[in-house]
Amino acid sequence: MRVVNLRDFEDVAREKLDPVFYDYFASGAQDEVTVAANEAAYRRLALVPRILRGAGLPSLATRVLGCAASMPVMLAPTAFHRLAWPSEGEAATARAARDAGVIMIAAMLSTITVEEIAAAGGTLWFQLYVQPDRGFTESLVRRAEAAGCRALVVTVDSPALGRNERGDRNDFHDLPPGVFCANLRGDGWSNGHVRQVVLSPEISWSHVEWLREVTRLPILLKGVLHPEDARLAVENGVDGLIVSNHGGRQLDTTPASIDRLPVIADAVAGRVPLIVDGGVRRGTDVVKALALGASAVAIGRPVLWGLAADGSEGVAAVLALLRREIENALTLCGAASAGDLGRDQVVRQGMP
Ligand SMILES: Cc1cc2nc3c(=O)[nH]c(=O)nc-3n(C[C@H](O)[C@H](O)[C@H](O)COP(=O)(O)O)c2cc1C
Numbered sequence: 528m529r530v531v532n533l534r535d536f537e538d539v540a541r542e543k544l545d546p547v548f549y550d551y552f553a554s555g556a557q558d559e560v561t562v563a564a565n566e567a568a569y570r571r572l573a574l575v576p577r578i579l580r581g582a583g584l585p586s587l588a589t590r591v592l593g594c595a596a597s598m599p600v601m602l603a604p605t606a607f608h609r610l611a612w613p614s615e616g617e618a619a620t621a622r623a624a625r626d627a628g629v630i631m632i633a634a635m636l637s638t639i640t641v642e643e644i645a646a647a648g649g650t651l652w653f654q655l656y657v658q659p660d661r662g663f664t665e666s667l668v669r670r671a672e673a674a675g676c677r678a679l680v681v682t683v684d685s686p687a688l689g690r691n692e693r694g695d696r697n698d699f700h701d702l703p704p705g706v707f708c709a710n711l712r713g714d715g716w717s718n719g720h721v722r723q724v725v726l727s728p729e730i731s732w733s734h735v736e737w738l739r740e741v742t743r744l745p746i747l748l749k750g751v752l753h754p755e756d757a758r759l760a761v762e763n764g765v766d767g768l769i770v771s772n773h774g775g776r777q778l779d780t781t782p783a784s785i786d787r788l789p790v791i792a793d794a795v796a797g798r799v800p801l802i803v804d805g806g807v808r809r810g811t812d813v814v815k816a817l818a819l820g821a822s823a824v825a826i827g828r829p830v831l832w833g834l835a836a837d838g839s840e841g842v843a844a845v846l847a848l849l850r851r852e853i854e855n856a857l858t859l860c861g862a863a864s865a866g867d868l869g870r871d872q873v874v875r876q877g878m879p
């Protein structure tokens with residue numbers, strides 16, 4: 528099959544993957560209402576182009592929290608890349624991100640260590656699930672710092688694991704032999720013993736305060752949907768927010784993340800950069816997010832589809848396709864760069 532867009536990669540990946548792993552990647556919580564809503568919401572938004580602005584070819588390069596990126600797209604943290612590409616896992620993803628000049632947010636639940644991911648040499652941020660064991664959490668932060676990660680992304684939408692019914696039907700509750708959460712096999716643990724990740728409902732703002740003292744890295748909160756939480760985050764010294772519903776994998780029936788972006792942009796009023804993820808599949812989706820106040824978007828599943836299809840080259844192809852689409856959409860919008868878009872260039876389809 529000839530692959531011409533991001534959705535085509537999902538078809539290729541579905542053919543290649545063990546159906547149980549495919550379901551793990553594709554699925555969301557319960558009825559998957561939010562999974563569908565994330566993509567549907569972009570389709571309900573319409574782009575209003577400006578004309579005759581002589582913008583020339585658009586520049587996609589940007590900076591987020593001091594990190595240069597060749598385009599306003601980053602790799603969302605996703606767990607268990609060796610389920611998609613067993614030989615190399617996240618190392619293949621990291622090479623593609625490096626070569627494309629985009630920021631990769633390495634998941635704490637990666638199947639090779641953060642040090643091994645960092646060896647690719649690209650710009651890396653580290654995603655953390657705060658563990659009730661503060662000593663262990665701090666040791667993960669120190670490892671991420673030492674590996675050269677440039678920001679800490681604290682996932683805050685997971686006080687418990689979402690109810691994944693495809694996983695239940697498939698009885699998928701353990702990783703296959705030889706695949707494990709490499710960062711959780713810490714020093715002092717007997718060979719082969721891997722800590723269990725704990726998703727704790729006790730995580731609170733006090734942990735954010737504590738992390739603020741533990742590290743000088745910029746801290747982003749991932750999974751913010753309420754404007755009051757966005758305000759509290761800024762008050763608590765957080766440096767950036769990821770507007771996200773975890774790709775519809777945590778609380779089902781949450782709103783589409785792109786529909787929350789404007790209210791959160793109003794709440795933070797430019798004080799910290801916003802990244803949005805969930806359902807971004809087209810260059811036009813990226814342009815809509817930028818126009819509505821995002822500094823960048825992040826993509827989750829499309830990266831996994833590229834990885835499953837063709838390893839590092841598959842991820843590279845996904846990023847190249849998206850780049851071309853963003854360039855095309857910006858040009859057709861009359862914009863010279865991401866910053867050249869106005870909020871007035873996005874309206875609800877069917878509305879004046
Ligand atoms: C298979 C899979 C694993 C994920 N693992 C994590 C994770 O470990 N930590 C995290 O913060 N988010 C995780 N996410 C959520 C993503 O970071 C992101 O929010 C989501 O995938 C964006 O939606 P999209 O897949 O529609 O692009 C995961 C998502 C998927 C699909």
Ligand SMILES: CCCCC(=O)C(=O)O
Binds near residue numbers: 636688773776
């Ligand atoms: C225990 C968490 C699993 C990783 C994750 O965040 C996801 O699958 O969405």
